Amino acid sequence: MAKTIPISLDAMGGDNGADVVIPGAEIALVRHPEIRFLLYGNENVIRPLLEQYPRVKDASVLHHCDVSIAMDTKPSQALRQGRWRSSMWRSIEAVKSGDALVAVSAGNTGALMAMSKFCLRTMANIERPAIAAIWPTTRGESVVLDVGATIGADAQQLIDFAILGGAMARALFGVQRPSVGLLNIGVEEVKGLEEVRTAGRLLRETPLRSLDYAGFVEGDDLGKGTVDVVVTEGFAGNIALKTAEGTAKQIGSYLRSAMNRTFMSRIGYLFAKGAFDLLREKMDPRKVNGGVFLGLNGIVIKSHGGTDAEGYASAIDLAYDMVKNELTHKIAQDLVHYHRGRFAEDAPTTEGDL
Known part of the structure; x- marks a missing residue:
């Protein structure tokens, strides 16, 4: 049993x-x-x-x-x-x-x-927890965090979120090294807030066995599923989440209106009912209900x-x-490995460094 x-x-x-x-x-x-x-x-x-x-x-x-x-x-x-x-x-x-x-x-x-x-x-x-959401994408699903727990975040907190989200992706998707991106206004290294740029630089320079840092991602990458985990602070993350929910409802409203507009459109709906049912299933927010406090x-x-x-x-x-x-065990393991790596990098390596 x-x-x-x-x-x-x-x-x-x-x-x-x-x-x-x-x-x-x-x-x-x-x-x-x-x-x-x-x-x-x-x-x-x-x-x-x-x-x-x-x-x-x-x-x-x-x-x-x-x-x-x-x-x-x-x-x-x-x-x-x-x-x-x-x-x-x-x-x-x-x-x-x-x-x-x-x-x-x-x-x-x-x-x-x-x-x-x-x-x-x-x-x-x-220092601060995060709320992670499961995000439907054209490739399947991604983890997006933070979507509302922390308004504003410094570089270290964004790195923490990357580790937390990576562990959740490993637990949820079974990916050994999930790809992680920082949400930004462009993919170029010179763009974005200083905290985001600093977090990106540190993630590139720090060896992490539990995730693969993929660089900056933009808003349209959320739906594309460009990476397994998208990291941002809670203000931008919550706006993105509510915008996506509102857009899904808007598209659903447009489709219902179009299908009921004329007699021929209703006939067309009957022929395409299977496709519309599949679309409704994909857009059903109940299927991805639940934010994880990490x-x-x-x-x-x-x-x-x-x-x-x-x-x-x-x-x-x-x-x-x-x-x-x-999940909790995976997060604890990843945090221990990350902080051990930081300690080793900061430790003196020669007598002259002492």
Whole structure:
């Protein structure tokens, strides 16, 4: 029998709370029967739903929580009011205690990051965590980070993000040396902010066995899948993410309008339905739902707050993959190797250097 994988769920997080979390857990459980859930939330809300989903009920332990974090709660307020008692805090705390191997929440992003950082702390030599997103491309998928955890980043933090993203790509895609690019306004070495140029120079000069630095990439490279990992700071990354989501919705709206414009266009849609179904599948944001908090002493997955059960199941799938492929262990290994290499480069090599 496969070893069970305990996953803690903030059952009250998101726009629809347990009404999405429990059905989503059911879908994920069908795909991964070895999952066991630790559910945190209001018992009066969750228990009736568990009666409707006996598979989840049998695979879960429910922990009652008096407090749930609203989607508009400020991070500082969430920390003051939600520590120790909220469903969000306790789902993260389960990772810290080892009761769960990963936590999933669709709740307030700022509050979730603040609580995760406060509870789990950052890994050694990591100053700031990052949120990594899976980005659909014409080649398959890429990892893009940071998409909103850190506004602004210096050169060392961008290098840290490159290492974190490289480890995630190894865990997710099975690539031994993922290609990594720094998002910039051009591919020439003289372009861009000083921090980005400095990070690029250091990545070129530093031997890294865990990734292959490919240089600067531009915005259109995101969709092309030019590299396995795209690194940027959170301000630009979040704008890129929201722009891509908005563009996908815009294209979908254009297509629906065009297909319904005339009788002949509706007939044409029937003939091309298979192609349109494939396109809809490719553009479905639920399939890549879930941002991974990287750089912490534990794994936390942020689901989109407005997703449905299928989208939430995708976030649980991502959590499962990150645990099965030992994401935290890969990050720790890569960080140790990088900092040992830096120490060796800085150490004196001759008596004259002493």
